[in-house]
Amino acid sequence: MNFKVHKTLNQSFIAAIMADIQQLHHLATQVRRDILRMVHGAKSGHPGGSLGCADFVTALYAEVMDHQPSFNMDGVGEDVFFLSNGHISPVFYSVLARTGYFPVSELASFRKLNSRLQGHPATHEHLPGVRIATGSLGQGVSVAVGAALAKKMNGDTKHVYVLMGDGEIQEGQNWEAFMFAAHNKVDNLIVTIDYNGQQIDGSTQQIMGLGSDIEAKLKAFGWEVMHMDGHQMESILDTLSKAKSASGKGKPIFIIMKTEMGYPVDFMMGSHKWHGVAPNDAELEKALSQLTTPLADY
Amino acid sequence: MKTFEVQNVKDTRSGFGAGLHELGKQNPNVVALCADLTGSLKMDAFQKDFPERFVQVGIAEANMIGMAAGLTIGGKIPFTGTFANFSTGRVYDQIRQSVAYSGKNVKICASHAGVTLGEDGATHQILEDIGMMKMLPGMTVINPCDYNQTKAATIAIAKHNGPVYLRFGRPAVPNFTPENQEFEIGKAVLLNEGKDVTILATGHLVWKAIEAGHLLAAQGIDAEIINIHTIKPLDAQAILESVRKTKCVVTAEEHQRNGGLGDSVAQLLSMSFPAPLEMVAVNDSFGESGTPDELMKKYGLDTTDIVKAVEAVIKRKN
Structure with missing residues (x-):
């Protein structure tokens, strides 16, 4: 799969793209099944945000990024990704396994003793695909800025991607990193914020309002800001393509990705309730019945 | 000395x-x-x-x-x-x-x-x-x-x-250490051989330990002085070898007792070779404004504090 957005498309090309998008949908649905089964199996974890970001992380790894599942920590000559909101590790692990970083059967070990799939992503157990430990929030953007600087110093033209939570932006370190990246023109960096409006204790507006205009905040910090619908594969691919085109022009790029926590499981959507709770047997069955795919469970 | x-x-x-x-x-x-x-x-x-x-x-x-x-x-x-x-x-x-x-x-x-x-x-x-x-x-x-x-x-x-x-x-x-020396991480540096007491010092306290060694020599006390430039990993072998000979230890550092070199040495000795230990360190206190020399004196980190600690620890032998 190698999706490119073109202004003028012939019919066969459109058909190929639609087939691509259909495949991405299947993969994202399978990732959602994995997320629910992993969290259920561990009787703990964070399904809500993981489900909400499944389309984006699937698109990144299956379509957008130029990356090597053989995995080299330094990531020289390839795109690298950091998950700053490490608690949505289930989506990260599932996508890594499903794109060839390690066997999908290993997903069953999530949060279990002696596993490489720790509750939050870690390098300590040498899980291929993970380049930094995250979980204590607010640190991933700084790490990504450092990795982006290293790419510039190495003459490496590939990109650095980060996903962060919207509640996570309350951590002050992010704003240090935002200032630095703009001041130093770190323009090979594409940060996406999962703008689902929920955090553990309630909605972000209740807990610590992010302000009516997150776009204006980031623009004022000197970033190029884009929007995308995190549940429309076409929107994700189109926006990431535009982001790549906008890179290298002196500004870091910030994408506000609208998502719904728990999407698309009907009883998990629209609330913070499923931020950090595992489904029981009946809830798992009900959720899985809403997620059908031709792919196979681990 | x-x-x-x-x-x-x-x-x-x-x-x-x-x-x-x-x-x-x-x-x-x-x-x-x-x-x-x-x-x-x-x-x-x-x-x-x-x-x-x-x-x-x-x-x-x-x-x-x-x-x-x-x-x-x-x-x-x-x-x-x-x-x-x-x-x-x-x-x-x-x-x-x-x-x-x-x-x-x-x-x-x-x-x-x-x-x-x-x-x-x-x-x-x-x-x-x-x-x-x-x-x-x-x-x-x-x-x-x-x-x-x-x-x-x-x-x-x-x-x-x-x-x-x-x-x-x-x-x-x-x-005072050699120019262009090879620095080996984790390898303690024996500065002065002695038989009566082991002084383990780190950082700015190493020179003060040398000064103390001269004062002690004048009193007839033969101090073994070791520069512990690496606190972790601690050179357990060098420390134990010295303490087996001298049977008592003074640690010296510009740090709290809690968590510092003395604390690491106490852990090592209590598990491997129990011996009297005195710590020259700040004792559960914050510092304050002043000149470096005034502060080292006030917070018990001076040459004379090492001398006193040695006198005290030698009395505790046997």
Whole structure:
């Protein structure tokens, strides 16, 4: 799969793209099944945000990024990704396994003793695909800025991607990193914020309002800001393509990705309730019945 | 008691700056980051000669540590520079998660440690940093004693793959260790052989231990003096070998008793060779404004404090 957005498309090309998008949908649905089964199996974890970001992380790894599942920590000559909101590790692990970083059967070990799939992503157990430990929030953007600087110093033209939570932006370190990246023109960096409006204790507006205009905040910090619908594969691919085109022009790029926590499981959507709770047997069955795919469970 | 020739009187932070500049010439992967204290950390020479590898991060230490961790992903060897207080306590969780737990090859270089920072007072005089850093799994903790040794340590840690905390200070102190010495991480340096007491000193207290050794010799006490420049990993073999001979120990450091060198030595001795131990260290207190000499005296870190501790520990033998 190698999706490119073109202004003028012939019919066969459109058909190929639609087939691509259909495949991405299947993969994202399978990732959602994995997320629910992993969290259920561990009787703990964070399904809500993981489900909400499944389309984006699937698109990144299956379509957008130029990356090597053989995995080299330094990531020289390839795109690298950091998950700053490490608690949505289930989506990260599932996508890594499903794109060839390690066997999908290993997903069953999530949060279990002696596993490489720790509750939050870690390098300590040498899980291929993970380049930094995250979980204590607010640190991933700084790490990504450092990795982006290293790419510039190495003459490496590939990109650095980060996903962060919207509640996570309350951590002050992010704003240090935002200032630095703009001041130093770190323009090979594409940060996406999962703008689902929920955090553990309630909605972000209740807990610590992010302000009516997150776009204006980031623009004022000197970033190029884009929007995308995190549940429309076409929107994700189109926006990431535009982001790549906008890179290298002196500004870091910030994408506000609208998502719904728990999407698309009907009883998990629209609330913070499923931020950090595992489904029981009946809830798992009900959720899985809403997620059908031709792919196979681990 | 052996005498040591003082080549000059220099600050250890200048040793760091010289070492870093040397590394800039030697190793193209060495990168330096500084949080608005380039002059204080003596990083100017590196900044001037290797501007493409110098990163000014502003007053944002948390971001500096995170970026340093990120720079290792791409094969860089980042050296971060700021005061010891802002290098540790302010950014402990960033170091813990992004550097130590993640096993990143970051060198955290910390100046103005301890009370010898002087007049700025307790807000800046960290006395807990060795403890915080040595508790982190996989972290190497080094506190060299003079200019030459700090320069050598700075060069040596670039060759060590893993996180390192390098601690040094502000005041000019006697520079007496060999120029262009080989610095071996984790290898204690025997400065003076003796049979009556073992003095284990680190950082600025090493020279004070030598001064104490002369005063003790005048009293007929034969002190074995060892420079513990690496607190973690501790050179257990060298320490136990000495204590088996002398049967008592004094530790000396510009740090809290809790968490410092004395604490590490107490752990080692109690498990391997119980022996009387006295600690010359700050005893559960913050510092204050004053000159370095006044503060070392007031907080019990002076040459005479080492002498008194030796007298006390010898009385406790048998």
